[in-house]
Amino acid sequence: MRKGWFLPIAAALGFSFLYAPIVSLVIFSFNENRLVTVWSGFSLKWYGELFNDPQMLGAAWLSLQIAALSATIALVLGTLAAVALVRFRRFKGRTLFAGMVSAPLVMPDVITGLSLLLLFVAMESILGWPQGRGMLTIVIAHATFCTAYVCVVVQSRLGDFDRSLEEAAMDLGAPPVRTFFDITLPIIAPALVSGWLLGFTLSLDDLVIASFVSGPGSSTLPMVIFSKVRLGVSPDVNALATIIIGIVALGVLAATIIQLRSKPRTQI
Amino acid sequence: MTTRDPTIPPPRRLKPWNAVERGLARVGISGRMLVLLAPVLWLLVFFLIPLAVVFGISLANKQFGRPPYTPLLTTDEGTVQLTLHLNNYIRLFTDNLYVAAYLSSIRIAAIATVITLLVGYPMAYAIARSSDRWRNILLMLVILPFFTSFLLRVYALTGFMRGNGVINQFIGLFGFEPLVMMQTDFAVYVGIVYTYLPFMILPLYTTLVKLDVSLFEASADLGARPIHTFLFITLPLSLPGVIAGSMLVFIPAIGEFVIPSLLGGPETLMIGRVLWDEFFTNTNWPRAAAVACAMLVVVVVPIMLLQKAQGAVVEK
Numbered sequence: 001m002r003k004g005w006f007l008p009i010a011a012a013l014g015f016s017f018l019y020a021p022i023v024s025l026v027i028f029s030f031n032e033n034r035l036v037t038v039w040s041g042f043s044l045k046w047y048g049e050l051f052n053d054p055q056m057l058g059a060a061w062l063s064l065q066i067a068a069l070s071a072t073i074a075l076v077l078g079t080l081a082a083v084a085l086v087r088f089r090r091f092k093g094r095t096l097f098a099g100m101v102s103a104p105l106v107m108p109d110v111i112t113g114l115s116l117l118l119l120f121v122a123m124e125s126i127l128g129w130p131q132g133r134g135m136l137t138i139v140i141a142h143a144t145f146c147t148a149y150v151c152v153v154v155q156s157r158l159g160d161f162d163r164s165l166e167e168a169a170m171d172l173g174a175p176p177v178r179t180f181f182d183i184t185l186p187i188i189a190p191a192l193v194s195g196w197l198l199g200f201t202l203s204l205d206d207l208v209i210a211s212f213v214s215g216p217g218s219s220t221l222p223m224v225i226f227s228k229v230r231l232g233v234s235p236d237v238n239a240l241a242t243i244i245i246g247i248v249a250l251g252v253l254a255a256t257i258i259q260l261r262s263k264p265r266t267q268i
Numbered sequence: 269m270t271t272r273d274p275t276i277p278p279p280r281r282l283k284p285w286n287a288v289e290r291g292l293a294r295v296g297i298s299g300r301m302l303v304l305l306a307p308v309l310w311l312l313v314f315f316l317i318p319l320a321v322v323f324g325i326s327l328a329n330k331q332f333g334r335p336p337y338t339p340l341l342t343t344d345e346g347t348v349q350l351t352l353h354l355n356n357y358i359r360l361f362t363d364n365l366y367v368a369a370y371l372s373s374i375r376i377a378a379i380a381t382v383i384t385l386l387v388g389y390p391m392a393y394a395i396a397r398s399s400d401r402w403r404n405i406l407l408m409l410v411i412l413p414f415f416t417s418f419l420l421r422v423y424a425l426t427g428f429m430r431g432n433g434v435i436n437q438f439i440g441l442f443g444f445e446p447l448v449m450m451q452t453d454f455a456v457y458v459g460i461v462y463t464y465l466p467f468m469i470l471p472l473y474t475t476l477v478k479l480d481v482s483l484f485e486a487s488a489d490l491g492a493r494p495i496h497t498f499l500f501i502t503l504p505l506s507l508p509g510v511i512a513g514s515m516l517v518f519i520p521a522i523g524e525f526v527i528p529s530l531l532g533g534p535e536t537l538m539i540g541r542v543l544w545d546e547f548f549t550n551t552n553w554p555r556a557a558a559v560a561c562a563m564l565v566v567v568v569v570p571i572m573l574l575q576k577a578q579g580a581v582v583e584k
Contacts, residue, residue: 010390021424024434081307100311108523110540111560115318144314241420248415256408
């Protein structure tokens, strides 16, 4: 077995496995037939149906708000945590802190969801807050696991860059806070953007945790999709998926192009 | 809002910060503590304490009412009483449903992880050995599905594998009988491999791309066959990536809920699904909490393995 042909073929098969179901999903979103997998002609009617579905639109709007809020909270918390982990070499409880930051990355969703719900119920009966469950509790839950992702992204960027720039600023008399805002923040800005976007997409995608911590009347988009898909195929979900995939593809493409363009400059 | 003249340097903007910092330093609060304060508090309240609450409620009993579990602490005429119930845990070990669900989750997750490794390793290797231009495109193609909704990708698979789905229509063209793929363990394996493949490829790629090409050349010059070079040089050196990738698939797969409930059949037992049903269908919160605690015990060792391997992946 020579590697000459084995690797390209294995990679080609792997990538077709990754993409064939997505491609077929997109194709069948333009299918006229109600049976998702039987082709009977080109049509945009499922897109029309999607945009006339108040439940779907309401859930989408709620999910977008939750995603933006929790990504922003996670951006602040995750950046602070990353600064602490990279810049403060030793402090009391560092191991525990590092563990707490990274554990939500791999914690099974059902455990995260259940534990937060039980916390909210206990807090409500002891403190009277949060009253009931809904958008607020979902935002808190999402911000918690997104913090871990932001922290990982920012941590790697903080670890990469030249510390002498920060040291120069401090030598010239800038206090640490000023150094952070004027020197560190602009340098890690790309990591902040990708951390925020990662948090945003992860929040938008979450079904399990939101199902636990949401209340009546606050169904997120994945919850609505799941209840539809559970009953069988529905072509409007195909249409929705196509729109989401299109947006994501454009976003990732743009990010990659920007990254490739900016590479030569950083290498000088 | 006033517009700022860009030629004026902004030193004044942060002057209040200096005063705040000095003031805080006087009472013994350092900048470090301020940086740590918010994330530490948040994670304590919304990550660590919830796990403790889960453990506490797993020792309660189900009751009708709000909340649907018995209180652990009761005050009775001035004395505080602590009531702990172990029956949830006893049930976990004596009821065959739970034992079977744990074992079958571990089995399904382990088999799926091995398949993901076998599919992902050649892909990661091919990306690592490709030219600079191709490498970025291929990496983007790996990351793209990761950003696309997990739920929608599982849904895409159902359209692919169902009775009148794409695969069956395709093999039907050649006169083959349609295959039953949905609602089987097979579909669950495919689902896990499909959705977690990027998690396997990325750490593998990170270790493989850093390997020194001269090692392979030396091995080939000394007459080793490619398969031997791979087994004795490439594979051992990429072991941290193998472990990190495998744990990134194995740990979440154990607690997976969406994949078994959309792709698996009624007999596909997975612990994430059992927990979900215990909570939402039976509204037995203490039992669900006990299931969660037992699941944590199962994933603790893999999480520790992952932490160690990730350190090694980043360092090299």
